[in-house]
Amino acid sequence: MRKFLRRFAVLTVVGVLVAALAASTAVAEAPAAKKAPKLSGSITVSAAASLTEVFAKMGADFQKLNKGTTIAFNYAASSALATQIQGGAPADVFASADGANTQKVVASGQVTADPIDFTANKLTIVVKKGNPKSVKSLADLPKLGVVSLCAAAVPCGKYATQMLAQDGVTIPTDKITLGQDVKTTLTAVQSGDADAALVYATDAKAAGTTITEVKIPASLNVLAVYPIAPIASSQNAKLADAWIAYVISPAGQKTLAQFGFLPVPTT
Amino acid sequence: MPLIAVLLALVAVAFFVLPLIGLLQRAPWSDVWDDLSTPAARDAMKLSLVCSLWATGLSILFGVPLAYVLARAEFPGRSLVRALVVLPMVLPPVVGGVALLYAFSVNNGLVGGWLHDTFDIQLTFSTSGAVLAETFVAMPFLVITVEAGLRLMDRRYEDAAATLGANRWTVFRRVTLPLIGPSLFAGAALAWARALGEFGATLTFAGNIQGRTQTMPLAIYLLLESQQGTAIVLSLVLLAVSIIVLVALRDRWFGAVRES
Numbered sequence: 130m131r132k133f134l135r136r137f138a139v140l141t142v143v144g145v146l147v148a149a150l151a152a153s154t155a156v157a158e159a160p161a162a163k164k165a166p167k168l169s170g171s172i173t174v175s176a177a178a179s180l181t182e183v184f185a186k187m188g189a190d191f192q193k194l195n196k197g198t199t200i201a202f203n204y205a206a207s208s209a210l211a212t213q214i215q216g217g218a219p220a221d222v223f224a225s226a227d228g229a230n231t232q233k234v235v236a237s238g239q240v241t242a243d244p245i246d247f248t249a250n251k252l253t254i255v256v257k258k259g260n261p262k263s264v265k266s267l268a269d270l271p272k273l274g275v276v277s278l279c280a281a282a283v284p285c286g287k288y289a290t291q292m293l294a295q296d297g298v299t300i301p302t303d304k305i306t307l308g309q310d311v312k313t314t315l316t317a318v319q320s321g322d323a324d325a326a327l328v329y330a331t332d333a334k335a336a337g338t339t340i341t342e343v344k345i346p347a348s349l350n351v352l353a354v355y356p357i358a359p360i361a362s363s364q365n366a367k368l369a370d371a372w373i374a375y376v377i378s379p380a381g382q383k384t385l386a387q388f389g390f391l392p393v394p395t396t
Numbered sequence: 397m398p399l400i401a402v403l404l405a406l407v408a409v410a411f412f413v414l415p416l417i418g419l420l421q422r423a424p425w426s427d428v429w430d431d432l433s434t435p436a437a438r439d440a441m442k443l444s445l446v447c448s449l450w451a452t453g454l455s456i457l458f459g460v461p462l463a464y465v466l467a468r469a470e471f472p473g474r475s476l477v478r479a480l481v482v483l484p485m486v487l488p489p490v491v492g493g494v495a496l497l498y499a500f501s502v503n504n505g506l507v508g509g510w511l512h513d514t515f516d517i518q519l520t521f522s523t524s525g526a527v528l529a530e531t532f533v534a535m536p537f538l539v540i541t542v543e544a545g546l547r548l549m550d551r552r553y554e555d556a557a558a559t560l561g562a563n564r565w566t567v568f569r570r571v572t573l574p575l576i577g578p579s580l581f582a583g584a585a586l587a588w589a590r591a592l593g594e595f596g597a598t599l600t601f602a603g604n605i606q607g608r609t610q611t612m613p614l615a616i617y618l619l620l621e622s623q624q625g626t627a628i629v630l631s632l633v634l635l636a637v638s639i640i641v642l643v644a645l646r647d648r649w650f651g652a653v654r655e656s
Contacts, residue, residue, distance in 0.1 A: 208621045257503065275521040275603065282622035306521055306603035307610070307618060317603060322502045322520035 170365045171199035172221035172372060175210040177284065177355065178310040179226055179250065179328075182335045183388040190384065191375050198368055206283040206310035207231075214239055214360060221363040222372055224355060226250070226311075226329075227284035231356045244356035247377050249391040251350045252288055253330040254343040255318050262324055264343050267298045270325055276300050277317035277326035280307040284353065285314065289327040292351045315340070329353065334389040354393060416635070423632055424625040431629040439607040440615035440630060444592055447523065447611055451530035451591035452538075452584055459538040459587075460580070466539070467546035478543075485536045492532055493600025500528070500601075525602035526609040530591035537590055538583035545579025546572075582645055589641045593634065 188200040207225040279286030308314030317323035333342040359369040500508040519525040595613040602609040619627040
């Protein structure tokens, strides 16, 4: 009986201790769990060139909120990024300027989650500062010396081709210089001698006063929708998911709007 | 021969051979002709040929006199001039393109605006611009090869011709030129090969216009994303040309290296 009592006492003490310990850790963990799982390490975000300015800002904001994390960016044409990812380039998140290039990496098995459309964009005409050739609309483009477009495989090139076709505008091939991404396409006007370029409205905004923008009315324009998706082989899927969550969060959407991006149309 | 040297040498050889095998095994052999017949490929090949030959011609026209001056004339700052001439060989081509842009751009170039207003010449985004960019990177190869030839030749032949009453032009044409012939050929071939492969300066300075400035390297880079087959076939054409240049030069160029 005494033996039993002693054993009972020991068990009780152990039980109380375990309970207390559990309670204390629960108390300690509660606020952290509520805030978010602790993020650390780094990821590489492969992003469309048109996202250069806005993602740089969002990356800085995100790292301020999550000390100890590093978001590195790899900006290029979405088509080039898709080829890179298919070739095994290290990437944790892919933010493309069109669905087609996202589907390429889905098809090759590198994206297993469902891509999320996170923002949208439209095209615009940029000309030299002050518009010396007085370009007023898309119809003026064939009359110019050199027009800078994105290459056919690059989303901005695909959207431009689609828009020119739908609006019945044909620019002679020997007047078109092709840029390998939207930023190069813009640079041809900015520092080169191309007379006009078709780029995203956000790129014209980012270029500021170095160029003059000639807007294209919505009825003649096209809408570019940007999907974002985690790459299946990511070594830091937690941080990749957190970045995507931040991009689609109200804070992320606010920054996108500040840089001239449009909300995703609800269909 | 120490074993370790042989092993490391084998690694080095494998390093050079593997990429070639990689390219060859991806070649769409059955579609080679179709890929070469696409408008983009044909325009690029034609343009590359035209531009590289122009660049070689300009390099000879201006490069041979320059080599002659560098080899024969004594003047202060000669080594500085030679350094400037050789600079494009080590300068990243894209930097050359940017530099050309700020010299010849109509918009914000040093002399580009004047050229445009006075003579209505626009070099940027034009075939002449592509030729200019290729000449910029190719001419140094010709100049240093010809200069070396001029320095190595026996000048007593020139003196003999002069004492026999030949004027300077006759001496140059009948004695000097034949004697430096191999160097001139080697220099021109190297310059042509370099011009043919020019990418960075052309893209930056002349843009990427099909049929006008889109030479083969530019077409390869752009088509790799959309028409991979054509890009690979064009790469093979350039590889074949490089091998031909190498074979043509094996005695003249490598022979000269062996002798010296």
